[in-house]
Amino acid sequence: xxxxxxxAPSPAHANPxxxxxxxxxxxxxxxxxxxxxxxxxxxxxxxxxxTIPGPTETVCSSSxxxxxxxxxxxxxxxxxxxxSLNRKMIKIPGVAEEICGNSLMxxxxxxxxxxxxxxxGNLSFNRRSIKIPGQSEQVCSNSPIPVGYIVTATSTSSAxxxxxxxxxxxxxx
Numbered sequence: 001x002x003x004x005x006x007x008a009p010s011p012a013h014a015n016p017x018x019x020x021x022x023x024x025x026x027x028x029x030x031x032x033x034x035x036x037x038x039x040x041x042x043x044x045x046x047x048x049x050x051t052i053p054g055p056t057e058t059v060c061s062s063s064x065x066x067x068x069x070x071x072x073x074x075x076x077x078x079x080x081x082x083x084s085l086n087r088k089m090i091k092i093p094g095v096a097e098e099i100c101g102n103s104l105m106x107x108x109x110x111x112x113x114x115x116x117x118x119x120x121g122n123l124s125f126n127r128r129s130i131k132i133p134g135q136s137e138q139v140c141s142n143s144p145i146p147v148g149y150i151v152t153a154t155s156t157s158s159a160x161x162x163x164x165x166x167x168x169x170x171x172x173x
Contacts, residue, residue: 016051025050030090031063033079045081056091065090070130071103073119085121096131108132110170111143113159125161133170141166148173 016032020040025031025048033049040046053059053066060080065071065088073089080086093099093106100120105111113129120126133139133146140160145151145168153169160166 016049018047018049021046021048023048025064028052028066029064030057030059030066031080032057032059034060034062034081053090056089058087058089061086061088063088065104068092068106070097070099070106071120072097072099074100074102074121093130096129099128099130101126101128103128105130105144108146109144110137110139110146111160112137112139114140114142114161133172136169136171138167138169141168143168145170 018035018037019025021034029050030053031048031050034045035047035049036044037047051057053069059065061074062080069090070093071088072091074085075087075089076084077087088100088102093109098117101123102120109130110133111128111130114125115127115129116124117127128140128142133149138155138157139145140157141154142160149170149172151168152171154165155167155169156164157167
């Protein structure tokens, strides 16, 4: 069964809500800001502003990432506290996407290249090119093999990194 690109859930209400930091974040919500307010007790960074994400959303790094979303960028902003790389841009992936290495892989997608890009942070090979595979596809060795596909060959490609035998050719049965 072929994977299809996902669509955003319909928000129950799109208005952000501020909660105290000890309150559990409801399923499907993301944290878009961290703040301080006297109504949540003493101390700093004791509030979380939450919302249901749209197809693309910038969230605090401490936020849960809803199922079906991928991380496409990491950044720093005081709206999410005072640490570095404290924000993530998340989105529902299209048929092909560039995602950061700290992103979960969406089901049914494969990795076709590994690269380094500042938008994902300062580590080497911190970005992956993913796509929904066709009938036959050359994928990187760090790629999941989707259900219904078999590996027919291994080889080496600079697109997948610096090691030898770092790719697999997969075929849909």
